[in-house]
Amino acid sequence: MTIDLNRARRETPGSEHVLHFNNAGSALMPQPVLDAQIDHLQLEARIGGYESAARARDGVERVYGAAAELIGAKTDEIAIIENATRAWDMAFYSIPFEPGDRILTAMAEYGSNYIAYLQIACKTGAVVEVIPNDEHGQTSVDALKEMIDERVKLISITHVPTNGGLVNPANAIGKVAREAGILYLVDACQSVGQLPVNVDKMGCDMLSTTGRKYLRGPRGTGFLYVREEVLERLEPPFLDMRAATWVDKGHYEIVGNAKRFENWETNYAAKIGLGVAIDYALEWGIENIWERVQSLSERLRGELSSIPGVTLRDLGEVRCGIVTFDVAGRDVAEIKAALEGQNINVTASRPPSTRLDMEARGIAGLVRASVHYYNSEDEVSRFCEVLEGIVA
Numbered sequence: 034m035t036i037d038l039n040r041a042r043r044e045t046p047g048s049e050h051v052l053h054f055n056n057a058g059s060a061l062m063p064q065p066v067l068d069a070q071i072d073h074l075q076l077e078a079r080i081g082g083y084e085s086a087a088r089a090r091d092g093v094e095r096v097y098g099a100a101a102e103l104i105g106a107k108t109d110e111i112a113i114i115e116n117a118t119r120a121w122d123m124a125f126y127s128i129p130f131e132p133g134d135r136i137l138t139a140m141a142e143y144g145s146n147y148i149a150y151l152q153i154a155c156k157t158g159a160v161v162e163v164i165p166n167d168e169h170g171q172t173s174v175d176a177l178k179e180m181i182d183e184r185v186k187l188i189s190i191t192h193v194p195t196n197g198g199l200v201n202p203a204n205a206i207g208k209v210a211r212e213a214g215i216l217y218l219v220d221a222c223q224s225v226g227q228l229p230v231n232v233d234k235m236g237c238d239m240l241s242t243t244g245r246k247y248l249r250g251p252r253g254t255g256f257l258y259v260r261e262e263v264l265e266r267l268e269p270p271f272l273d274m275r276a277a278t279w280v281d282k283g284h285y286e287i288v289g290n291a292k293r294f295e296n297w298e299t300n301y302a303a304k305i306g307l308g309v310a311i312d313y314a315l316e317w318g319i320e321n322i323w324e325r326v327q328s329l330s331e332r333l334r335g336e337l338s339s340i341p342g343v344t345l346r347d348l349g350e351v352r353c354g355i356v357t358f359d360v361a362g363r364d365v366a367e368i369k370a371a372l373e374g375q376n377i378n379v380t381a382s383r384p385p386s387t388r389l390d391m392e393a394r395g396i397a398g399l400v401r402a403s404v405h406y407y408n409s410e411d412e413v414s415r416f417c418e419v420l421e422g423i424v425a
């Protein structure tokens with residue numbers, strides 16, 4: 034099956050109103066995701082929050098099965114968490130670091146993750162080291178191999194960085210981690226939903242992602258995968274009555290599956306919406322989505338490259354739906370605002386999100402135009418025409 038663009042656009046109400054190239058920010062929700070949430074909110078208002086959660090139990094539970102199916106995991110290995118950052122944090126802060134432990138990460142690591150490394154390094158005496166890039170600008174698997182020793186406690190990388198079309202070689206990195214028996218954490222916030230991600234092929238122990246980006250789910254949703262074999266070694270930094278059971282006056286027992294990383298109160302409408310969004314993506318087929326996203330983004334890169342003053346900045350051997358560029362002599366915020374004035378959505382990326390990468394490349398800002406399968410070839414052309422007018 035290839036993507037039926039007419040159907041995809043018909044089922045995306047926002048596509049009538051805006052040219053949305055901000056799918057890596059927050060994609061336009063499809064109608065079924067919107068409907069599922071509104072229906073649940075109406076049920077909550079009608080019969081009560083607890084009562085509606087009980088009545089909608091199948092929909093609430095489905096999100097675990099859908100997430101597991103999407104990434105090739107088991108249902109018990111999934112925790113539904115309010116965003117990718119907190120999902121990642123729950124895994125990272127569960128690792129018992131000791132003085133001298135090495136944390137190996139990537140050049141294009143996400144700012145929030147790096148802040149967490151620095152905090153833990155400061156508190157525990159662990160050290161953070163950055164794996165150099167290879168000649169394609171992606172994490173070098175050979176350099177990683179050279180860095181491995183018995184002190185490496187964690188390899189932790191971002192699959193698709195926030196500021197570019199780069200797809201890091203996460204599977205090859207996982208092979209190194211597996212062979213050395215080192216914990217491997219992947220921030221897949223920007224890859225899940227746009228390209229195939231399989232936790233066994235990747236060899237990761239932990240993986241985090243968000244709902245609102247390429248999965249087209251509600252804001253304020255995300256999930257964490259934790260491999261069942263490492264679960265018992267990871268004590269969550271916070272525990273409550275969802276994550277643990279209070280068994281007697283002096284004791285509690287942590288639950289035996291990934292729900293130990295969750296907390297009790299949650300947004301049920303959003304949780305149901307996330308399940309619907311994942312099922313919707315599965316129905317289109319991730320391979321089909323990936324094929325179309327790659328083809329549209331390469332088309333966009335091709336058209337952008339002929340606009341005078343525009344420089345494309347995407348790195349890597351495999352490039353995804355995120356297209357980044359800058360414009361000679363112009364600030365990215367100004368370009369973003371001018372596009373917004375023409376009803377076109379993009380993001381401006383700045384160094385604090387990916388400081389190591391931006392500073393190494395000497396880049397002060399990037400325009401990030403991120404396409405999804407429901408975007409059209411006409412939108413790519415219109416985008417480039419408008420941009421050409423802005424930069425002229």
Ligand SMILES: Cc1ncc(COP(=O)(O)O)c(C=O)c1O
Pocket residue numbers: 116117118119143191193194195220222223242243244255
């Ligand atoms: C690579 C990466 N990781 C994590 C996040 C954070 O995701 P969330 O806002 O869902 O916490 C982002 C968001 O832009 C991101 O690009």
